[in-house]
Amino acid sequence: MKIRDQxxxxTGGASGMGAQTARALAGAGAMVAILDRDPGAASRLAAEIGGFAVVCDVASEDSVSQALATARERHGPARICVNCAGIAPGKRIVGRNGPMPSADFQRAVMVNLVGTFHVLAHAAHDMTALEPDPETAERGVVINTASIAAFEGQIGQSAYAASKGGIVGLTLPAARELASSAIRVVTIAPGLMATPMMDALPVEVREGMGAQVPFPNRLGQPDEFASLVLHVVGNPLLNGTVIRLDGALRMPPR
Ligand SMILES: NC(=O)c1ccc[n+]([C@@H]2O[C@H](COP(=O)([O-])OP(=O)(O)OC[C@H]3O[C@@H](n4cnc5c(N)ncnc54)[C@H](O)[C@@H]3O)[C@@H](O)[C@H]2O)c1
Incomplete structure (x- = not known):
């Protein structure tokens, strides 16, 4: 599907891979709505790229529904929906102070998995009202962000890995169901990427992580994620699949 004027x-478009994706889509001529819980960063990026910022907490279905309605009023129903909003809490199942609080596990699943589902369901519903694209017969595409932790979650990543594994499991049945509406669903599973999510870690830890990547022997860059998003949008045969973007990294247990 072409990107210009779509x-x-x-989501999560105010920072990291989401921000770079918003820049890339706007650069390719799309009308971009940045949905993020951080209003300041979302507004700054919207001003930079000529986009539109909407405050949204993806964990709340009401918030997603309202944010999509606001974006729809501005730009019309979206044909391109990229789910990047996410959190990466780390905690052991059995820690020094006892079992992981259920609320911690549930928070990761609510934001990463249920949040992705909220946006997928509401955006796909909006897409069903669109006419098929004259060139590709598509109504739209939804691109989700999992993680290689979905496949090789490390110690301390149980909640995060479970939430991302849920996104992997969601991808094929969503693509199969929405195929009848000509809507594609693709998930990208990044490896270790240099984003503000990583900036929380000390430099030596980040360098050590980059050194684990077989080739290229470094952390991934947000624009490498964004360029894959543009390719997925443009390639109608990509559907119902999970694409690893990881430089052949397979995460060890710790
Ligand atoms: N950085 C990595 O190494 C890495 C690796 C694999 C997967 N991922 C995933 O990629 C996605 C983007 O990560 P990033 O590294 O760019 O992170 P980031 O922290 O730079 O950006 C995440 C964005 O999501 C927003 N967000 C968080 N919770 C939200 C909520 N409830 N509602 C709306 N917005 C919310 C934040 O405000 C932020 O703008 C995440 O889903 C993350 O889990 C990251």
Whole structure:
């Protein structure tokens, strides 16, 4: 599907891979709505790229529904929806102070998995009202962000890995169901990427992580994620699949 003049939504679009995706989509001519819980960063990026910032907490279905309605009023229903909003809490199942509080596990699943589902369901519903694209017969594409932790979660990543594994499991049945509406669903599973999510770690830890990547022997860059998003949008045969973007990294247990 061509990108120029299409309405696009990027959740988590105020930072990291989402921000770079919003820039890339706007650069390719899309009308971009940045949905993020951080209003300041979302507004700054919207001003930079000529996009539109909408405050949204993806864990709340009401918030997603309202944010999509606001974006729709501005740009029309989106044909391109990229789910990047996510959190990466780390905690052991059995820690020094006892079992992991259920609320911690549930928070990761609510934001990463249920949040992705909220946006997928509401954006796909909006897409069903669109006419098929004259060139590709598509109504739209939804691109989710999992993680290689879905496949090789490390010690301390149980909640995060479970939430991302849920996104992997969601991808094929969503693509199969939405195929009848000509809507594609693809998930990208990044490896270790240099984003503000990583900036929380000390430099030596980040360098050590980059050194684990077989080739290229470094952390991934947000624009490498964004360029894959543009390719997925443009390639109608990509559907119902999970694409690893990881430089052949397979995470060890710790
Ligand atoms: N950085 C990595 O190494 C890495 C690796 C694999 C997967 N991922 C995934 O990629 C995605 C983007 O990560 P990033 O590294 O760019 O992170 P980031 O922290 O730079 O950006 C995440 C964005 O999501 C927003 N967000 C968080 N919770 C939200 C909520 N409830 N509602 C709306 N917005 C919310 C934040 O405000 C932020 O703008 C995440 O889903 C993350 O789990 C990251």
């Amino acid at each position: 309405a696009a939504i990027v």
